[in-house]
Amino acid sequence: MSKERKIKVLCCKPGLDGHDRGVKVLARALRDAGMEVIYTGIHQTPDDIVNTVIQEDPDAVMLSMLSGSHNAICPIIMDKLKEHGIDDVLVAVGGIIPDEDKTFLESHGLKGFYGPGTDLKTIVDFVKNNLKR
Amino acid sequence: MEYSNLISQLLKGHPRAAARLITFVENDIEAAEEIVNSIYEHTGNAYILGITGAPGTGKSTFISTLIKIYVEQGKKIGIICVDPTSPLTGGALLGDRIRMKQLFSIDNVFIRSMANRGQLGGLARATEDVIKILDAYGCDIVIVETVGVGQSEVDIFKSAHTVVVLLVPGLGDDIQAIKSGIMEITDIFVVNKMDLPGADKKIAEIQQMLEFKKNYKYDSKEISEKFAKIEQWTPEITKVNSKIGENFDELLGLIKKHKSFLEESGVISNYLKNRITNETIQILKYKLTEKVEELLNSDKEIGKYIDQAIKKSLDPYSMANLIIKMLGLEK
Numbered sequence: 001m002s003k004e005r006k007i008k009v010l011c012c013k014p015g016l017d018g019h020d021r022g023v024k025v026l027a028r029a030l031r032d033a034g035m036e037v038i039y040t041g042i043h044q045t046p047d048d049i050v051n052t053v054i055q056e057d058p059d060a061v062m063l064s065m066l067s068g069s070h071n072a073i074c075p076i077i078m079d080k081l082k083e084h085g086i087d088d089v090l091v092a093v094g095g096i097i098p099d100e101d102k103t104f105l106e107s108h109g110l111k112g113f114y115g116p117g118t119d120l121k122t123i124v125d126f127v128k129n130n131l132k133r
Numbered sequence: 134m135e136y137s138n139l140i141s142q143l144l145k146g147h148p149r150a151a152a153r154l155i156t157f158v159e160n161d162i163e164a165a166e167e168i169v170n171s172i173y174e175h176t177g178n179a180y181i182l183g184i185t186g187a188p189g190t191g192k193s194t195f196i197s198t199l200i201k202i203y204v205e206q207g208k209k210i211g212i213i214c215v216d217p218t219s220p221l222t223g224g225a226l227l228g229d230r231i232r233m234k235q236l237f238s239i240d241n242v243f244i245r246s247m248a249n250r251g252q253l254g255g256l257a258r259a260t261e262d263v264i265k266i267l268d269a270y271g272c273d274i275v276i277v278e279t280v281g282v283g284q285s286e287v288d289i290f291k292s293a294h295t296v297v298v299l300l301v302p303g304l305g306d307d308i309q310a311i312k313s314g315i316m317e318i319t320d321i322f323v324v325n326k327m328d329l330p331g332a333d334k335k336i337a338e339i340q341q342m343l344e345f346k347k348n349y350k351y352d353s354k355e356i357s358e359k360f361a362k363i364e365q366w367t368p369e370i371t372k373v374n375s376k377i378g379e380n381f382d383e384l385l386g387l388i389k390k391h392k393s394f395l396e397e398s399g400v401i402s403n404y405l406k407n408r409i410t411n412e413t414i415q416i417l418k419y420k421l422t423e424k425v426e427e428l429l430n431s432d433k434e435i436g437k438y439i440d441q442a443i444k445k446s447l448d449p450y451s452m453a454n455l456i457i458k459m460l461g462l463e464k
């Protein structure tokens with residue numbers, strides 16, 4: 001009772017992408033799996049996201065991107081996190097991520113890449129198994 | 134000491150240190166003990182503002198507007214948003230930040246979401262500790278958004294200098310809710326969404342309710358001393374539109390007025406006494422419950438008592454007394 005570690009996850013929509021159905025489904029699934037989930041809404045800039053990560057101290061960040069701008073935005077977020085010395089947070093991206101972009105995103109430290117139709121249990125397990133702390 | 138590095142960074146105003154420490158006090162009461170012990174002497178400077186009201190009355194939007202104004206005044210603000218934990222899954226969806234989206238500089242504004250983790254009363258177990266961390270971090274004002282209230286989520290009044298309750302035009306359900314506990318702890322009633330029809334009617338309803346309370350008051354010296362902070366203050370009422378920041382001048386004036394009242398009447402010492410007493414009782418409850426649970430799970434003697442209770446040769450009160458004896462707490 002005195003120690004109750006909860007997995008805390010930040011779910012967000014970077015950039016001008018308005019497809020928010022997936023991220024809401026995701027947020028609910030992670031909550032139902034017993035996690036504390038922060039949802040910040042659409043149109044988040046990299047600075048918004050990094051500020052939120054600093055303040056909320058989540059264990060994982062889920063970037064949901066269906067707009068095709070992942071290669072441009074994700075590396076900026078990763079660089080800014082690094083600038084702040086944040087290296088113990090799982091950062092995942094998913095949505096519409098073409099296979100050919102995965103290696104590039106992986107080289108920036110991103111994980112996940114799940115797309116349409118992914119079973120929610122797969123994503124919950126992915127989060128649980130890839131936490132860095 | 135395990136946290137000393139983070140604490141010295143906290144006192145220098147590093148946001149990430151504040152965030153890490155908050156995580157520790159949330160997850161582990163022993164960590165909370167160590168951390169609060171080290172930072173306590175650096176607390177007591179922040180003004181604590183409690184914002185409560187039924188779900189959807191606009192608490193987060195209202196706070197967002199307040200932040201904007203206080204930041205313009207050069208203040209450093211901490212915000213704690215408490216949301217409910219699902220009793221079934223233990224998970225929580227924390228969505229208050231959606232309404233606080235403007236990019237405030239991280240140097241001036243620190244927002245933290247908290248799940249209440251099953252605690253009744255509208256706050257989380259660790260909320261008091263988080264207030265202290267933000268206080269030591271250098272916040273001039275700490276704003277706490279409670280879980281959307283029903284009738285008994287009144288714990289905020291034990292922690293906050295000023296309690297603001299939000300209502301909205303129409304419905305009337307919220308008036309029902311505040312008739313009980315919430316009404317008694319409110320310093321300022323705010324009818325939010327004044328752009329919707331019925332705001333003045335809602336103000337009249339609140340006024341009526343307060344009149345009734347004043348006219349049919351049971352005078353008790355004991356109550357008026359213990360709760361001087363509430364008893365000596367006549368609640369104020371105002372209306373705002375949080376979406377566009379309308380009428381916030383008046384609201385800020387009322388908050389100031391309440392602050393001056395606390396200081397000039399001397400009631401502030403009464404508030405501090407109650408706050409510290411309540412907090413200590415909470416901690417004791419927590420610690421004793423833990424000790425008792427430990428005992429119940431490990432001690433063979435108690436297993437025997439429970440068997441006796443099942444057979445009706447020992448009642449629960451007598452069993453509780455025996456446990457008090459085992460804990461060495463007998464008077």
Ligand code: B12
Nearest residue numbers: 018019020021022064066067068092093094095115116118
């Ligand atoms: C519904 C939809 C819309 C709706 C969105 C409604 C809403 N509020 O969400 C509307 C009609 C508004 C819309 C508009 C547009 N859309 Co649209 N839309 C779709 C569609 C058909 C389904 C998306 C959806 O809701 N899926 C259901 C949810 C539950 O699934 P999901 O989001 O994929 O999420 C799952 C997984 O991907 C994963 N996941 C998601 N995020 C993350 C994150 C992490 C970390 C992890 C691990 C997993 C994960 O988990 C979820 C559960 O399995 C897709 C096509 C498709 N099949 O995906 C196109 C699609 C995304 N849209 C597309 C486009 C182009 C547009 C528009 C630009 C069209 C236009 N020209 O106007 C606009 C842009 C709107 C905007 N402001 O951004 C393209 C994007 C192309 C690209 N990226 O290269 C797609 C792929 C269609 C296509 N094949 O061309 N769209």
Ligand SMILES: Nc1nc2c(ncn2[C@@H]2O[C@H](COP(=O)(O)OP(=O)(O)OP(=O)(O)O)[C@@H](O)[C@H]2O)c(=O)[nH]1
Nearest residue numbers: 188189190191192193194232281325326374375376
């Ligand atoms: N018309 C109008 N709408 C408002 C006003 N203030 C807030 N709202 C809207 O009311 C809805 C709820 O606002 P929130 O700020 O999320 O309310 P809340 O009380 O924090 O909600 P919970 O945290 O879920 O209990 C949103 O759609 C807001 O845009 C206002 O002054 N006028």
Ligand SMILES: [Mg+2]
Nearest residue numbers: 192193229278
């Ligand atoms: Mg809210």
